Amino acid sequence: MSSVLHPVGPEGEGTYWRRRLVAVVVLLVVVALAVLGIRALTRSPEDAAAQGRKIDPSQVASTLTGSPTGSPTGATGTPTGDPTGSPSASPTSTGPVSPCEGAALAVTLTSDATTYGPGKTPKLVLTVRNTSETACSAEIGSATRTFVATDAAGAQVWSTADCQSSTASQVYTLEPGGSRSMSVTWSRMRSTAGCPDGQAAVEPGGYTVTGSWNGTTAAPLAVSLG
Known part of the structure; x- marks a missing residue:
């Protein structure tokens, strides 16, 4: 035991202690490497992958402290445009339409032919037209029109007023x-x-047909009937 604590040899005691210290250090290095x-x-492969995915602390700090790149799009945001449901123009009031004055209307009578063979019946059409520059209302229908036929002597032979089966009429805007x-046949x-x-x-022969609307x-x- 004394030779361990007090080395014996031709060299000094300090030299032996240094050699022992170096040997101990070398031994520790070898053990650590082993x-x-x-x-x-x-x-394990999982440990190796985890070690390879080390996170940079600076990146974490940047992610946590960075400001958001976009503004919220929820209901609390301020609208950027006009509502799409808003009307593009204000409604216009049409108001009531005045009845047509006599001077504003033209009444014309036409037929589908001027000469009719035996058994052919004339179709007569009475047209009321608005000749003014403004819209007006007019009552149109069987209650407001009359067709009359007279012979060559001027005697009345037929009138829609004699056998009026309907008095229907309706107000129209012209x-x-x-x-x-x-029309009537x-x-x-x-x-x-x-x-x-x-x-x-x-009887066959020539006849004059007239048509009137509201007294006009x-x-x-x-027409000629064969």
Whole structure:
């Protein structure tokens, strides 16, 4: 035991102690290397991957302290444009349309032919047209129109007023230049007030047909019945 604590030899005691210290250090280094080698051989792939994914603390700080790149898009945000449901123009009031004055209307009478063969019945059309520059209202229908036929002597042989089966009418708005028409087919039968049964057909020949609307009479129309 004394030789360990007090080395014996030709060299000094300090030299022996230094050699022993170096040997101990070398031994510790060898042991440490051996331990590291063993740990490297026995380390799992998961540990190696985790070690390879080390996070830079500066990146973490930047992520936590950085300001957001966009503003919120929720309901608390300020709108950037006008609402899409807002009307593009204010409503315009049309207001009531005044009745058509007599001077604002033109009444015309036409037929589908001027000459009719035996058994052919004339179709007559009465048209009311707005000739003014403003819209107006007019009552159009069987209650406001009358067709009359007279013979060559001027005697009345037929009138829609004698056998009026309907008095329907309706108020229409006539735009400037607009028109409404009323039509009737003359069966070539005579008629008298009260529309009695047993009326005879008119004789072949020339007849004058007139049409009126609300008291305004159109230009007469000549037809020939064969």
